[in-house]
Amino acid sequence: TGGRTPPRLRALLGSIPAYVPGKPAASAGGAGWKLSSNENPYPPLPGVLEAVTTAAGRMNRYPDLHGTELTDRLAEHLAVPASRIAADTGSSALLQQLCRIAVDPGDEVVYAWRSFESYPLVARLSGARPVQVPLTGDEAHDLDAMARAVTDRTRLVFVCTPNNPTGRALRRDVLEPFLDRLPADVLIVLDEAYLEFVSDPHCADGVELCRDRPNVVTVRTFSKAYGLAGMRIGYAVAHEPVAEALRRTAVPFGVSTVAQSAAIASLDRRTELMERVGELIAERERVRGALLSQGWTPPDSQANFLWLRLGEQTTSFAEHCQDSGVTVRPYGQDGVRVTIGEREANDVFLSAAGSWRADAA
Numbered sequence: 001t002g003g004r005t006p007p008r009l010r011a012l013l014g015s016i017p018a019y020v021p022g023k024p025a026a027s028a029g030g031a032g033w034k035l036s037s038n039e040n041p042y043p044p045l046p047g048v049l050e051a052v053t054t055a056a057g058r059m060n061r062y063p064d065l066h067g068t069e070l071t072d073r074l075a076e077h078l079a080v081p082a083s084r085i086a087a088d089t090g091s092s093a094l095l096q097q098l099c100r101i102a103v104d105p106g107d108e109v110v111y112a113w114r115s116f117e118s119y120p121l122v123a124r125l126s127g128a129r130p131v132q133v134p135l136t137g138d139e140a141h142d143l144d145a146m147a148r149a150v151t152d153r154t155r156l157v158f159v160c161t162p163n164n165p166t167g168r169a170l171r172r173d174v175l176e177p178f179l180d181r182l183p184a185d186v187l188i189v190l191d192e193a194y195l196e197f198v199s200d201p202h203c204a205d206g207v208e209l210c211r212d213r214p215n216v217v218t219v220r221t222f223s224k225a226y227g228l229a230g231m232r233i234g235y236a237v238a239h240e241p242v243a244e245a246l247r248r249t250a251v252p253f254g255v256s257t258v259a260q261s262a263a264i265a266s267l268d269r270r271t272e273l274m275e276r277v278g279e280l281i282a283e284r285e286r287v288r289g290a291l292l293s294q295g296w297t298p299p300d301s302q303a304n305f306l307w308l309r310l311g312e313q314t315t316s317f318a319e320h321c322q323d324s325g326v327t328v329r330p331y332g333q334d335g336v337r338v339t340i341g342e343r344e345a346n347d348v349f350l351s352a353a354g355s356w357r358a359d360a361a
């Protein structure tokens with residue numbers, strides 16, 4: 001700094017936890033597999049790659065500001081007016097934007113814990129007080145306790161379904177009464193990053209739930225089921241005032257031309273992509289079944305990952321996996337989340353999980 005004092009940044013920065021990305025693939029023993037970031041293991045479809053290459057030829061021009069073509073295509077696909085859709089650079093950006101448009105310093109933001117690590121981050125960045133409501137004993141949202149945690153200072157409630165990192169998803173018959181019970185002036189954000197992996201027909205669909213509820217917004221992403229994590233593109237569906245506020249406050253031209261075209265090309269190939277999702281769901285059930293027979297108790301997951309509650313053994317189990325050639329995601333002293341990846345990767349994980357149980361016995 002050459003002896004000069006650094007500029008004064010906002011004092012609240014000290015209270016903001018850093019976002020920790022999943023570690024790269026384990027390198028022990030050669031190959032190494034990364035099952036720590038809930039990524040889609042399939043490479044891009046040739047048609048998507050082609051669309052991206054074509055779009056890259058226009059990189060001297062700014063992108064379409066609001067992604068009109070993509071928004072129109074999503075509107076058609078979801079059967080909602082395009083005016084109710086806002087696209088942005090991943091659902092991460094939308095979660096942050098939603099806090100920006102709804103929350104003032106000193107307000108409260110309610111969410112379950114454990115859940116997605118961005119919630120405390122974006123809440124604190126808005127100067128809000130994060131209010132964390134513990135999950136139930138079976139790793140699901142405690143909607144009753146969450147409703148009771150809402151005060152007249154609450155401006156926003158995050159609901160993550162399926163929940164990252166536990167995988168539990170909320171059924172329509174429990175989520176609907178919760179939405180109707182909260183005050184109409186509280187913005188309820190349904191984070192459906194993993195929606196496409198839901199196989200339980202009783203689970204809620206956020207787009208349906210927000211259709212007649214002006215205070216409900218659904219956030220989805222192309223990062224997971226569509227396999228576009230590196231492209232950074234997601235969208236929100238809400239009533240016009242909320243969608244409009246999101247569009248108006250977004251960083252201009254955030255969503256690149258290549259990202260927009262990758263998303264459009266993926267919607268064109270949705271059938272093929274959803275077949276891959278079907279394979280991942282089948283793998284999830286296979287891995288869960290194998291874990292159960294090894295004596296583990298992973299909760300029912302409706303996402304592309306499984307959750308193992310390990311308490312104090314969290315770090316050592318994650319290290320054991322790393323040493324066995326597969327990287328998983330440890331969460332403090334709570335547990336480990338393992339992404340469902342390619343079959344070989346899942347088998348390496350299963351053998352690590354099996355040898356851990358054998359050592360423990």
Ligand code: PMP
Nearest residue numbers: 090091092116164193221223234
């Ligand atoms: N919501 C949840 C629940 C997530 O797990 C993630 C990714 N880890 C995101 C949002 C953000 O994803 P993206 O920004 O890639 O859309």
